[in-house]
Amino acid sequence: EPEVTQTPSHQVTQMGQEVILRCVPISNHLYFYWYRQILGQKVEFLVSFYNNEISEKSEIFDDQFSVERPDGSNFTLKIRSTKLEDSAMYFCASSEIPTSGNTIYFGEGSWLTVV
Amino acid sequence: AQSVTQLDSQVPVFEEAPVELRCNYSSSVSVYLFWYVQYPNQGLQLLLKYLSGSTLVKGINGFEAEFNKSQTSFHLRKPSVHISDTAEYFCAVSVGGYQKVTFGTGTKLQVIP
Numbered sequence: 001e002p003e004v005t006q007t008p009s010h011q012v013t014q015m016g017q018e019v020i021l022r023c024v025p026i027s028n029h030l031y032f033y034w035y036r037q038i039l040g041q042k043v044e045f046l047v048s049f050y051n052n053e054i055s056e057k058s059e060i061f062d063d064q065f066s067v068e069r070p071d072g073s074n075f076t077l078k079i080r081s082t083k084l085e086d087s088a089m090y091f092c093a094s095s096e097i098p099t100s101g102n103t104i105y106f107g108e109g110s111w112l113t114v115v
Numbered sequence: 116a117q118s119v120t121q122l123d124s125q126v127p128v129f130e131e132a133p134v135e136l137r138c139n140y141s142s143s144v145s146v147y148l149f150w151y152v153q154y155p156n157q158g159l160q161l162l163l164k165y166l167s168g169s170t171l172v173k174g175i176n177g178f179e180a181e182f183n184k185s186q187t188s189f190h191l192r193k194p195s196v197h198i199s200d201t202a203e204y205f206c207a208v209s210v211g212g213y214q215k216v217t218f219g220t221g222t223k224l225q226v227i228p
Contacts (some may be wrong), residue, residue: 035218043159043205043218056215091158104216106151108158 002026004107005032006092012021013082021077023092031063032075033093033104034067036060043091082114117142117187117210121219128196129227138180138206148189149207149216150180159205165189176200201226206225 005024013019025032034046047057049067064086066078075094079086089109095102119216122137140146150162163174180191188207206219 033215036142042220043207045217047216048215103161103164105161106159 002092002105003103004092006107006110008110009108010111010113012041012115015114018084019079019086019112021092021112023061023075023077023107024073025094025110026096026105027073029094029096031055031095031097031102031104032067033095034068034077035091035093035106036088037091037109038085038088046077046090056103068095072095077114081082082112084114087112087114117146117208119206119208119219121206121222122153123222124128124220125223125225126193127225127227130198131195133194134192134196134224136206136224138189138205138207138219140187140189140208142187142208142210144210147209148172148180148182148188149209150174150178150191150216151207152176152202153205153221159164159195162191162204174189189198196226198226198228 007022032033034047035043036046045058047061047067048055054109064080076094089111092107093104095104118141128134138170148165151159152162153159162178163172165172167180172181177226178193180189182189203221206222207216209216209220
């Protein structure tokens with residue numbers, strides 16, 4: 001079964017550093033997402049991306065965050081000047097078409113630890 | 116705005132016993148409902164989803180859920196659990212016309228041998 005892949009699986013970074021989390025969505029999918037899960041808390045929506053632009057973002061997704069689809073396969077989340085509270089599991093996800101109820105497939109996540 | 120409430124943060128159950136994980140949602144419009152499972156140190160995997168039609172939805176690994184519009188619930192059930200079902204289960208909702216999925220706080224199912 002096709003899957004969403006994410007790299008790195010775990011990254012430790014110093015506070016203030018920039019981090020790029022990478023994702024390869026399922027190949028025929030057009031809609032991409034980032035979610036995060038702070039340890040012990042629920043999974044939170046960050047941003048959705050369609051047709052090379054952000055279609056929706058949450059209040060968490062401030063100027064510190066950006067997303068990009070630099071080529072035909074990768075989808076990245078950049079966090080500028082990381083803070084301790086950015087430590088979380090970041091999930092990339094994709095879905096085939098922007099139709100409500102269409103299944104969203106999640107990757108296995110990237111653990112980010114900010115020290 | 117839509118929201119999801121999972122009433123139990125942890126549910127211990129003996130192996131081969133039945134289990135029900137509760138989920139209630141709130142939305143002023145029609146919704147799509149999902150259950151995801153997260154095994155230890157793994158990502159989120161779709162168990163089942165309700166879009167329309169039959170209110171009883173069957174998913175993978177012997178799980179099923181029933182959509183109850185009057186009670187705004189989408190409880191997950193399994194008649195006989197296995198050790199391998201030990202995981203965290205997330206109920207989620209998306210609202211018609213939008214792709215964003217809103218998750219509940221999760222229920223940790225612990226199956227006791």
